[in-house]
Amino acid sequence: MENELNLATLAKYFSDEDKAREFLEAIRWPDGPVCPHCGLTGNAYKLQGKSTRPGLYKCGGCRKPFTVTVGTIFADSHIPLSKWLLAYHLLCASKKGMSAHQLHRMLKVTYRSAWFMAHRIRYTMSQEPLSSKLTGVIEIDETYVGGKRRESMPYAQKPGQRPKDRLSPFAGKAPVVSVLQRNGRVQSQHMPRVTVENLRPMVEQMVAEDAHIMTDTSSVLSGALKNHKHDRVNHRAKEYVRYEDGVCISTNSIEGYFATLKREINGVYHHVGKQHLHRYLSEFDFRYNSRKEKDGDRTLMALKSTGGKRLMLRDSKAN
Numbered sequence: 001m002e003n004e005l006n007l008a009t010l011a012k013y014f015s016d017e018d019k020a021r022e023f024l025e026a027i028r029w030p031d032g033p034v035c036p037h038c039g040l041t042g043n044a045y046k047l048q049g050k051s052t053r054p055g056l057y058k059c060g061g062c063r064k065p066f067t068v069t070v071g072t073i074f075a076d077s078h079i080p081l082s083k084w085l086l087a088y089h090l091l092c093a094s095k096k097g098m099s100a101h102q103l104h105r106m107l108k109v110t111y112r113s114a115w116f117m118a119h120r121i122r123y124t125m126s127q128e129p130l131s132s133k134l135t136g137v138i139e140i141d142e143t144y145v146g147g148k149r150r151e152s153m154p155y156a157q158k159p160g161q162r163p164k165d166r167l168s169p170f171a172g173k174a175p176v177v178s179v180l181q182r183n184g185r186v187q188s189q190h191m192p193r194v195t196v197e198n199l200r201p202m203v204e205q206m207v208a209e210d211a212h213i214m215t216d217t218s219s220v221l222s223g224a225l226k227n228h229k230h231d232r233v234n235h236r237a238k239e240y241v242r243y244e245d246g247v248c249i250s251t252n253s254i255e256g257y258f259a260t261l262k263r264e265i266n267g268v269y270h271h272v273g274k275q276h277l278h279r280y281l282s283e284f285d286f287r288y289n290s291r292k293e294k295d296g297d298r299t300l301m302a303l304k305s306t307g308g309k310r311l312m313l314r315d316s317k318a319n
Helices: 007-013 015-029 079-093 100-107 110-125 194-207 219-223 251-267 272-290 295-305
Strands: 044-046 057-060 138-147 175-182 184-189 212-213 227-230 240-246 247-251
Touching: 007 079, 007 184, 007 227, 015 295, 079 100, 079 110, 079 295, 100 110, 100 138, 100 227, 110 212, 110 272, 110 295, 175 194, 175 251, 175 272, 184 251, 184 272, 212 247, 251 272
Parallel strands: 138 212, 212 227
Antiparallel strands: 044 057, 138 175, 175 184, 240 247
16 A cells, blocks of 8 residues: 555545455554453454454454444444545545535535534544643634624614614624644634633643743733733734744734634535534644644544544534
8 A cells, every 4th residue: 555645545445345444443453453342452353254244353352243343433334434534534634624515425425424424523533631731832812703793784773662782793603712832732612601710710721830821912811811921912002923032922823723713614614503613623623733744644643533432413512
């Protein structure tokens, strides 16, 4: 097989289920088959009877049968494994994502199947809790996901009625708060409201006490960062970058991340329900955090995280 994993090699080598299954086995089991029931490694043998389904193993310890898809998001899926691998690569290699309609057309599956496939893939892209807190220079900011408000004219006032209150420009939009380590990782979270009470636990969990935090002049952000070294840039005064003692004080890195995020939503997905926004944030964060990797390596990273994760359609909003 060619060294680099790309769409051409996937189409060439994984045109049938046997090759696709062997490829997934090599990724998930580099040291031999691992029993998903008892966790025993390298002590399983392949069953090859005429009536046995392909890829079936039997554990020598617990004596239970299993395949490489048991205990993964592929379990009980009627979609061919070769199409799953193609869908993984398309989502990982596309800088701004790929819509379910596009997957539906390219993979020749129903739109409903393509939509759920994409959500299951995003579920495996979700980041585990950080093993260590973010250090160094940290940029924190919030943005609001949603379309522009159409009401450009004053509200009509009927005789005998009080004037209608003007809605906030952020009313109806979904707040997203991101914490970005400069030249490092980012983690984003959808919040019902951006308040000091909601922000403080997120900062305490993710940011080291000796980190240097940079934000804009938001009073909410300032209230949640009282125990950290904190500098601000005043965007209202058209201040975006300044230097103090050789340190660049700016939030341009996280603003650039938000620009990409919004172009993905507006240009590719067009509409994202609030109940599913956390799934899309997992996808955006994963691609950003692996931005220095090649497309094929990024796909392998996502495939290696498929184990131990299962997502049912009825649970897609909650997990």
